[in-house]
Amino acid sequence: MAKRGAAGRSVTPQKPLERDALPAGAEMDEGLFFNRELSWLAFNDRVLQLAESADEPLLERLKFVAIYARNLDEFFMIRVARLHEQVRANVARLVPDGAAPGNTLDKLHEGIFEQSKRHSAIFEKLLRPALAEKGLRILNAKELDADQRAQVDQRFREQIFPVLTPLAIGLGRHFPYISNLSLSLAVLLRDPEAGEESVARVKVPKELLPRFLPLKNNVFVPLEEVIAQHLGDLFPGMEVLSWSLFRVTRDADFTVSEDAEDLLKAVETELRQRRFGDVIRLEVQAGMSPKLLEPLVEALGLESRQVYEEQGLLGLGDVQAIAFAPGFPELKDPPWVPVTQPRLRPDTDSPEGVTVMAAMRRGDLLVHHPYDSFASSVERFVTEAVADPDVLAIKQTVYRTSDSSPLVPALITATENGKQAVCMVELKARFDERTNIKWANALEEAGVHVVYGIPSLKTHAKAILIVRREGERVRHYVHIGTGNYNPKTARLYTDMGLFTTDPDIGADVADLFNYLTGFGRPKSFRKLLVAPLTMREGLLEHIKRTVVAHTLERPSRIQMKMNALVDPGIIRALYDASRAGVKVELNVRGICCLRPGVPGMSENIRVVSTLGRFLEHARVYIFERGTELRCYIGSADLMPRNLDHRVEILAPVEDTTLAAQVRDSLERSLADNTHAWELQADGAWRRLTPPAGADKHWAQGEVMERATRLAQFQGGRPLP
Known part of the structure; x- marks a missing residue:
């Protein structure tokens, strides 16, 4: 029986299953297939090798240190979390290589432990000293000179101390909630009068302040180091016996029910629940006192294979801010400025230039980002269509975009100009849900026709359809891409896009939008x-x-x-x-x-x-x-x-x-x-x-x- 989906449309139910699982009745053969999770771990190892490579500029190597860490965080939040769910559910067989979830978890733990040692070593032993030689220093608090300590003390009093909230652990108090990917100090205290020891937690407020505080002369100091040096101000009258850093990773995966009557509300509800997902990983600084570690592990209910002891700093994904900071061009790749696709450049016979649609009428166009400019091709395609009085409709899919994207606001302008504007917003684009919800609300308020898709499917297609009146007929102008309509990633990712007026492709894309917005389900397509x-x-x-x-x-x-x-x-x-x-x-x-x-x-x-x-x-x-x-x-x-x-x-x-x-x-x-x-x-x-x-x-x-x-x-x- 059909369910009612978004906007009341009919949706054929689909059996919920592991999205990359072995289909029912399919054959397992470990000789034919590599394990998916271990193959991903090998991919992240290749990223780590780029961080280790002396052929890469120093700040590019630091960038790969950050990418490795961020990749691993997402891997734990989604894939490792799913493996733990399968273990709890006693799932024994899901993947073509035949590996049981528990065995895969053990192999992952071993592999990640070895990679993490290399990851820490490349940052602590190679990049930090090498960057310091070039005048960019990442120092711990003990390495600061008197002037730098004065800067730090002032920053702590004025900006850091007011936003800190020390929380006691134990003594009849509820164990505090620890948010996903947050960095915290576990502090072992002693009351000199009573002689009793206690444990407290201090969250490092890196959402409010830079993780690496910038000082004069290209010096950065980790925020947690500054807090640690001032623990006496947070716990007056107490003796600080020891402190250590820890970091928690939670299950961030969720599935929206295909029975959802209102997809927008369903996604908003799941986003609120995501922050309370099960703890999947606990990272701790090497040498953490057992008096600090044991209460954490017990309170969080973790197995030994979920605890990772790290040398040096935790959360190295945050060094990306330093890698991308202005300055030190000699430590980075030479700048690349995307070029305008030759057929979209000004024509010497027509100094005012040629529109994208005029170029498309002469023949199909191919763009390859970031080598070809996204702004002078895709963005220009939409903005020209908005201004063109003969354009009747603009339809676009949005999977991942950015706050600065001009494409989505262009649809609002199109509506104001009397054109039909349709935007298929995928609310379930992982980790971009909030951005997409914000855009969807803004578009709907402006009168754009917004469609949220089907709860059981994600709309990952990248397509723009422009419908233009030309004489007694209309022509379809289409862009189909391999990447998201996101100007930021268009400068960092290699993607291709096809601009075409092919009637069959135009008709196929029109049918696809009708499938997403209406009740139809095409049985075939002409060319797509x-x-x-x-x-x-x-x-x-x-x-x-x-x-x-x-x-x-x-x-x-x-x-x-x-x-x-x-x-x-x-x-x-x-x-x-x-x-x-x-x-x-x-x-x-x-x-x-x-x-x-x-x-x-x-x-x-x-x-x-x-x-x-x-x-x-x-x-x-x-x-x-x-x-x-x-x-x-x-x-x-x-x-x-x-x-x-x-x-x-x-x-x-x-x-x-x-x-x-x-x-x-x-x-x-x-x-x-x-x-x-x-x-x-x-x-x-x-x-x-x-x-x-x-x-x-x-x-x-x-x-x-x-x-x-x-x-x-x-x-x-x-x-x-």
Whole structure:
């Protein structure tokens, strides 16, 4: 029986299950699949290797220290939390490799413990001293000179002390609530008169103050160190016997019921509950007194494998603020300024320039961010449409955006200009829920048609549809991307976008918006592959056709680029292609459950991961069958959640010149030998280095060079 979903629409119930779990009736085989969680841990190890690399500038290495820590925090909040839930539920079998959740947790604990030692060492023993030599010092309180101590004392009195709240633990008092990812001092006190010892907790207010307090002459001091040096002011008349830092990570995952009558209220309710999720991890400073540690572990109800002893500072994700701080350009990568796509630059024959839609009428356009400017392409596309009196409607999906994005406010302006504006806001975009709720409320108040999607599905597709009156008919102008409509990440992530007026793609995107806003459920699409309706079958059919077309005289090839490869059905199809002799080349940034290089199964499959200055984020799927080349870009990774539980789009790139550009970028990634790792049959990732006498290849650097060269010409002529 159908349930009533958002806006009263009919929703077909779906059986709740682990989004990347083994489908019912599917076969387990640990020889065919790597464990998903351990593969993720190997990905974060590659990030750590970049922090360790002497070839990277010092502040870029500090950036990777922060990225490693932030990645790990999210991994605990979602994936490790889910494993603990499975252990409590006595789940024994969920994943294709056959690993029990408890065994996976044990292996993760061991691997994370070893990585954490390296993580702390690179920061404490290498980066801090090396940065100090360059004039950027991160000091503990004992290293401060008299002038610096005076600065700190004044800062403590005026800014820090007023916002601190010491809380006693024990003595008949309720154990205090400890918020997710908060940093705290556990303090062991002694009453000199009564001779009794007690424990207190002081939260480090890094939400209100900088985690690393800036002093004169590029000196930073950790906020917790300042607080620790003034504990006597917080506990007057008491003797401070010892203190130590600890940090708590909580379960931050939630699932909105598919029975939700009001999706907005359901998400708001779940967000309030998230802060009270179970504690999954306790990080403590090495050497914490048992008198402090034991009450914490007992009160939080933790197992030994949930406690992590860290050398040095906790919460190193906060050093990102220092890594991105102004100054010290010699310690960073050279600045990159995105260029305007050549066909969108001013035309010498038309000094006023050309609109994006006018350029689209001449032929499809491809942009590759952050090499191509997001502002002069995607943002300009929408703002020009808002101002165009012939534009009738603007429809857009929003998964992740930013407070500074001009795209969403443009929809408000469009409504004020009398145009129909529709925004599909995905309220369940993890950790961006509050931002999306804020935008949704602002849009609705302005009269924009806001749709929240289907409770059982996330809308992860990236699409903009402009409907324009042209004479006696209307034309659809479409942008389909691989990344979010977020100007901040568009400068940090590598993503692609297709601008097209193709009538079939326009009709498909129009049908998709009608599916999201109304009652329809299209059974087929003209050119798009759309999850959860047609994408899985479409990709499997393309793999099958590529296998059938393969001959020794006219060999076939499959090339794919994605963030994660997890889906058992797709992996088995790729194994079939390899056994048939088809060459399969995969560029997988993160998790890869496929095992390459196994004789008789996957010896024709190569898997490479590229990491570097920008976060690789584009998804590309290319099938070569003799002279036929089918190229798709879009939003979907190859995971069960993307193929079966999300609304996703893959769009064909049919212009041969543009398809060649897509392929060129992918092949550069596959040829990278400076920022790439190759997956081995035993699960190890081997970092690639140029053979003796061979040229170095850095894919991102090469694409930056190509973008710069193209920006210097337009239509074969030097730009004015």
